[in-house]
Amino acid sequence: MAPRKLYIGRKVRELRQANKATQQVFAEQIGISTSYLNQIENNQRPVSASVLLALAEKFQIDIAEISQGDSDRLLSALTEALSDPIFENYAPNLQELKLVTQNAPGFARALISAHQAYRHNSEQLASLDDTLGRSAHLVEPTPYEEVRDFFHFVDNYIHDLDVAAEKLATGIGLPEGEAGTALSAYIEERHNVRIAKSGSNEDIIRQFDPKSRVLFLSPYSPVSTRNFQIAFQIAELEVETTVSQIAERADFRSAEALEICKMGLRNYFAGALTLPYRSFLAAAKELRHDLELLAARFGASVEQVSHRLSTLQRPGAKGVPIFFARMDRAGNITKRHSAAKLQFARFGAACPLWNAHQAFETPGRIIRQLAETPDGVRYLCIATELTKGGGGFHAPQRRYAIALGCEIAHAEHFVYADGLDLGNRAAFDPIGISCRICERTNCHQRAVPPLKSRLVIEHNRRGAVPYAIA
Known part of the structure; x- marks a missing residue:
């Protein structure tokens, strides 16, 4: 397969503007013509390996970071939105979509949000919800979807929380020490919080009583879950200001989304505390991403380890x-x-x-x-x-x-x-x-037809699905 061409015009333009250079001066600095730089910045030509090396040498940037295709998730979301039948008279090609996501990402996100609101409206109509129109929130994304998209588009990496969690982990001896012992001792000494078992018939995983300073944990939860919940409580007690600032900057539509995001950010801190970045990244490389071995080494669950692997996107030290x-x-x-x-x-x-x-x-x-x-x-x-x-x-x-x-x-x-x-x-x-x-036109497991394709119905012939895709 031919290597994928690299179009990073917006990044190159932002780098030039950050250095307060004209196109002519910037082009001279990296040894190319002004016309070539102009074509690169407008995504009319891909960036060559020699240009990437020149950018790295002259401006001390991380080649892996600048060449990372960070518009892939935005491109996927935009492609899915435009596949809706409401856009049946408009069929942009891949190059057009790439130009939008690379040069006007804000516009792409606005269109995706508008389509999401349209879908919610349509789903309410389809279900004959008689409350439609009584409140504006019915045509907006749900709070959960807003928060999900927030984490999706920040690459599931929150630098301030990750660094703070890693610093704390080093201070209390993680991951070398036993996580449960270290976390329990720290929360008691630093925050005067005592760990206790919840009642045997109580259906809770974690419950904190701020008056008595007691954190109740389910005795039936796995050790990895109990450790994570202690780390979550530490986040609530220790980095709440940072959590609130990050969530408020996201400018969510509702108070519900804001609170859901705060919970997600505390979960992020807990994962980063129990699986500190550099130690975990080194172990992942050493153990070749063996989930069970990683879980055993860090006293975590396979799900916790798997999720943490997806967050290893720190600039300059990506997994x-x-x-x-x-x-x-x-x-x-x-x-x-x-x-x-x-x-x-x-x-x-x-x-x-x-x-x-x-x-x-x-x-x-x-x-x-x-x-x-x-x-x-x-x-x-x-x-x-x-x-x-x-x-x-x-x-x-x-x-x-x-x-x-x-x-x-x-x-x-x-x-x-x-x-x-x-x-x-x-x-x-x-x-x-x-x-x-x-x-795909010949998939035997297809559940529904593709939205923007024309179907061919042959009454005298039947394949794995009862139609053909033109």
């Missing part, structure tokens, strides 16, 4: 760009993030050919898949089924699958690639993002 998702048995994606080119659908269920669904058939096992998306990009996919419960025989059990992976170019850094025939294209399963926007 392998991976995608991560959590999915329920109905195919709903309840957590999603991708630092890789693969992006998840914002609406609808995940591709049925993705191995995340298969994880429910093989509980307790990590399964592997080589997959290729319609754009020709190939991935190593890993999935496993997890069960959460506790509290005895009659307690409800929550089952879900987590999935993560990377582009094949990074597969050697994963133990799960061992023994797979990475060079054999026939070994890769054809997957998509979701049926409603997938362009």
